[in-house]
Amino acid sequence: MEGKIIKQSLLNAYAAADVVTANGIHSITGLMPIRQGSVIRVDEIASAAEVQQVVTVTTPTIVAATRYALKIGNTGLRVQGWQQVMRTFAVTSPAILSGVAATDKQNVVAALVAKINASGLPVVAAAAGDDMTITDNPNYYKVNYSRLGATAVLARSGYVQSNIVVTTPAVYSQGLGTRMLESVPVTELTSGNLAQGTWGFPTNNLPIAGDTYQAFLIVYEQRSNEDAKTDFVHGIEASQLLYLNKGDADYAAVRTLVLALV
Numbered sequence: 001m002e003g004k005i006i007k008q009s010l011l012n013a014y015a016a017a018d019v020v021t022a023n024g025i026h027s028i029t030g031l032m033p034i035r036q037g038s039v040i041r042v043d044e045i046a047s048a049a050e051v052q053q054v055v056t057v058t059t060p061t062i063v064a065a066t067r068y069a070l071k072i073g074n075t076g077l078r079v080q081g082w083q084q085v086m087r088t089f090a091v092t093s094p095a096i097l098s099g100v101a102a103t104d105k106q107n108v109v110a111a112l113v114a115k116i117n118a119s120g121l122p123v124v125a126a127a128a129g130d131d132m133t134i135t136d137n138p139n140y141y142k143v144n145y146s147r148l149g150a151t152a153v154l155a156r157s158g159y160v161q162s163n164i165v166v167t168t169p170a171v172y173s174q175g176l177g178t179r180m181l182e183s184v185p186v187t188e189l190t191s192g193n194l195a196q197g198t199w200g201f202p203t204n205n206l207p208i209a210g211d212t213y214q215a216f217l218i219v220y221e222q223r224s225n226e227d228a229k230t231d232f233v234h235g236i237e238a239s240q241l242l243y244l245n246k247g248d249a250d251y252a253a254v255r256t257l258v259l260a261l262v
Contacts, residue, residue: 047175054168068158180207
């Protein structure tokens with residue numbers, strides 16, 4: 001099992017001297033020393049700009065006096081300890097239709113769009129001809145966990161799941177200095193409690209708004225106490241995380257040194 005991240009470091013200006021192997025020890029600025037030969041792998045996490053998910057819902061042929069419903073939400077959305085329950089949005093077509101198929105579809109879509117947009121969910125629904133799009137709001141994975149990943153859209157009465165297609169997949173923000181600043185921990189002066197940010201986020205340097213960072217998760221075996229009875233050295237898997245500002249002139253060279261730790 002992969003161990004938890006025990007230390008993080010962020011470097012804005014750096015050089016080869018910040019990643020050094022000597023006397024059997026890997027020394028990386030801001031991280032705890034790592035025993036040479038213990039590194040299992042180095043996972044490189046590329047920076048990425050956020051892309052909001054777009055779901056297209058194709059409207060089926062409308063039948064008179066029929067319920068049309070979608071279930072929308074994200075059970076990963078939490079606010080003050082409460083977990084969101086996915087919500088059902090439904091309309092029932094009139095007993096007598098207009099006689100124009102496109103008009104009947106547009107009427108159902110308009111009613112659903114109005115209900116979804118009035119719900120407070122972090123999405124925007126919009127008519128697209130006879131069909132509908134549901135676009136996520138920006139800012140996935142808020143630091144306070146009030147918002148996590150992409151929204152799920154499920155077919156209920158009147159629809160089948162094949163009517164629902166993710167036409168633009170979500171891409172989650174990674175390594176963007178402006179968003180990373182939200183994670184810098186700030187504590188209350190009197191209590192020491194976390195006022196904002198995330199415990200464990202690196203504090204040796206602050207992210208720079210507008211800059212991008214490449215992350216490197218260094219997974220290694222950390223030795224614990226030796227068993228005197230069996231001469232067996234216990235080991236556990238641990239991880240440390242390094243962020244490198246991609247704008248530094250030595251980025252390519254230092255990246256190569258970090259990846260060569262294995």
